[in-house]
Amino acid sequence: MCVPAIIGALGLGGGAAAAGAGAAAATTAVAGTGLATIGTAISVTGALLQGIMGMNAANEQAAAIADQRATESAINATQDQRRRAAMMSDIRKQTAELAARGIALDSVTAIQLGQTAAAEMSFDSQAVRSTGAARSRELTASERAARAQGVSSLLRGGFSAAGTVISAAPDIWPGLLR
Numbered sequence: 001m002c003v004p005a006i007i008g009a010l011g012l013g014g015g016a017a018a019a020g021a022g023a024a025a026a027t028t029a030v031a032g033t034g035l036a037t038i039g040t041a042i043s044v045t046g047a048l049l050q051g052i053m054g055m056n057a058a059n060e061q062a063a064a065i066a067d068q069r070a071t072e073s074a075i076n077a078t079q080d081q082r083r084r085a086a087m088m089s090d091i092r093k094q095t096a097e098l099a100a101r102g103i104a105l106d107s108v109t110a111i112q113l114g115q116t117a118a119a120e121m122s123f124d125s126q127a128v129r130s131t132g133a134a135r136s137r138e139l140t141a142s143e144r145a146a147r148a149q150g151v152s153s154l155l156r157g158g159f160s161a162a163g164t165v166i167s168a169a170p171d172i173w174p175g176l177l178r
Contacts, residue, residue: 040168044161051157058150062143069139076132080125087121 094117098110 036168036171040164040172043164043168047157047160047164049157051154051160054153054157055150058146058153062146062150065139065143065146069136069143072135072139073132076128076135080128080132083124083128084121087117087124091117091121 091114094113095105095110098113099105103110
């Protein structure tokens with residue numbers, strides 16, 4: 001049997017025994033509050049870091065999509081230029097064949113063939129540019145979605161951290177709600 005319990009049982013120093021028990025409870029409460037504070041700090045830090053890491057990942061994804069969009073735009077412009085050059089080559093070849101056959105280049109037939117070839121070249125070029133523009137819009141939307149996902153991740157981390165602090169506040173600061 002411990003000495004404070006014996007003293008208490010005999011009625012001697014009952015106040016001292018109660019004070020000892022109260023001090024032990026206070027020490028346990030302070031240790032519990034310290035651990036709660038550390039746990040809360042770790043939880044808040046984790047939530048914030050998760051939000052920041054999500055934002056960074058989304059920004060990297062958006063940057064990669066922007067690079068892809070720029071590359072595809074350059075490829076599309078080159079493809080359009082090559083198609084136009086090939087079509088112009090075909091028009092020149094057709095013009096030379098007409099001239100070799102003795103057909104006047106200012107005749108109705110030659111002019112009509114030239115207009116048809118020019119319209120076809122314009123249509124083909126427009127098709128290439130339209131496809132490129134559609135792909136560019138699609139990649140721009142993906143880039144915006146990635147950036148929005150990053151902002152959402154950052155906000156989610158911040159709100160999670162704030163919620164943790166608010167939930168733990170009464171345990172960390174017992175006098176806060178008085």
